[in-house]
Amino acid sequence: MKILLYFEGQNIIGKSGIGRALSHQKRALASMGIDYTLDPKATDYDLLHINTYGPKSLQMVKRAKKLGKKVVFHAHSTEEDFRNSFIGSNQLAPLVKKWLVALYQEADHLITPTPYSKKLLRSYGLTQPISAISNGIDLKKYYPDEKKEAAFRKYFHLSETQKVVICVGLFFERKGILDFVEIAKKMPEYTFIWFGDVPMLSIPAAVRRVVKKDHPKNVIFPGYINGDLIEGAYSGADLFFFPSYEETEGIVVLEALASQQQVLLRDIPVYDGWLNDRMNCYMGNDNQEFEQLIRQLVEHQLPNLSMAGFKTAQEKSITQIGAELKAVYQEVLERPYDHQIYAKVTK
Structure with missing residues (x-):
């Protein structure tokens, strides 16, 4: 099993909680002996684990699907936590929600940090499997x-x-x-x-x-x-x-x-x-x-x-999170391809 961890805009949001989540993922995978790469050009991986929601993230999803790879989207972001942040965030929030749903629905599996955020994602109409897994702590x-x-x-x-x-x-x-x-x-x-x-x-x-x-x-x-x-x-x-x-x-x-x-x-x-x-x-x-x-x-x-x-x-140690991520990866890799999703993203 080899995982491609992808994080768009490291220079912009690398100091945020999402940036630290990527660091935790790397350590969690290492603790489980799971091979991973950060190279977005790599092709020798089994599953794409994507953390961000910019335009390059969508490109990575499409590329992964064309290569026949499974995709796990880490849903760190919601409309609710986008509001009251940057200038104009409240006006943009409904559009951000539409974009997030468009991205998230392309994944084979969603991971989100808490049962609360899982509930929010379900309220968006997302139907694929969702696992609530903490970002973990060192x-x-x-x-x-x-x-x-x-x-x-x-x-x-x-x-x-x-x-x-x-x-x-x-x-x-x-x-x-x-x-x-x-x-x-x-x-x-x-x-x-x-x-x-x-x-x-x-x-x-x-x-x-x-x-x-x-x-x-x-x-x-x-x-x-x-x-x-x-x-x-x-x-x-x-x-x-x-x-x-x-x-x-x-x-x-x-x-x-x-x-x-x-x-x-x-x-x-x-x-x-x-x-x-x-x-x-x-x-x-x-x-x-x-x-x-x-x-x-x-x-x-x-x-x-x-x-x-x-x-x-x-209870949310790096090792514990590694075990939970490994279980999700294994389940997704063993699951038959969703041909409807595959056809949609490879048009």
Whole structure:
């Protein structure tokens, strides 16, 4: 078995959760001894596993079908999580949905990160088999490390007693960035750090203004940071606060859980079935509730659920995801060709 992993636009979205999903797939396949290639010109593969939805992705699907290859589409994206992101995203969202459906329906099998996103795909009228498989997490990478935590605090000139609340995400309104800043304004005694970025000209003026200048001194936007610093931030902060309104999974949430960090989330459907308020994380619904929970968590007035969260992350380890991907690949390769799909994409 040999898999062609395809990812379009690495330079544009490689820093996003989808970009990290590709890295996890490579490690997951390696953990199962599955041979793979990243060469889009390769022909000696058995199955195309495609992660993106641009025009080149469609070309790859057509090429694979002409070669008689099976296609698994990783449905990371939905109309719902496209909204409230880039300038004009809400106006374009219905067209994006049509494009996604046109692409996804050409696959022999769909993979999507959660039961929630699987439900969304079914609501689009997609009928082929769909497997809900987490994007997974590299547990060893995010295990708490005192040196990494010290490097994080030194980089941001934080004293040992300074309380820090972090978030990781693109500068999208749907990620809750405006709420993050509004809450920080009411809590000047804490430092709030939002890791991540996007090209400034691609986001609405209100978000751009908040990131550039309209935020209090206790809010820091350091941009995209990886490696020891972000890993040290995950475990070395006092709280991971992720007020996103819409996700298909939320890889950064898995990273925080793997870091044995306290996690505060907005109560949205994507977490149903794997994250539970007051059991392995904390959840809120509005800024007033978030402010109260942040104070209680940072000041240790609520039970620490970090180890319960870590156990949840363990269930989504790279090795586990590798086994689930392997099972899907084997089933798809053993399945007879759908001649209707084949005829449609090779016209």
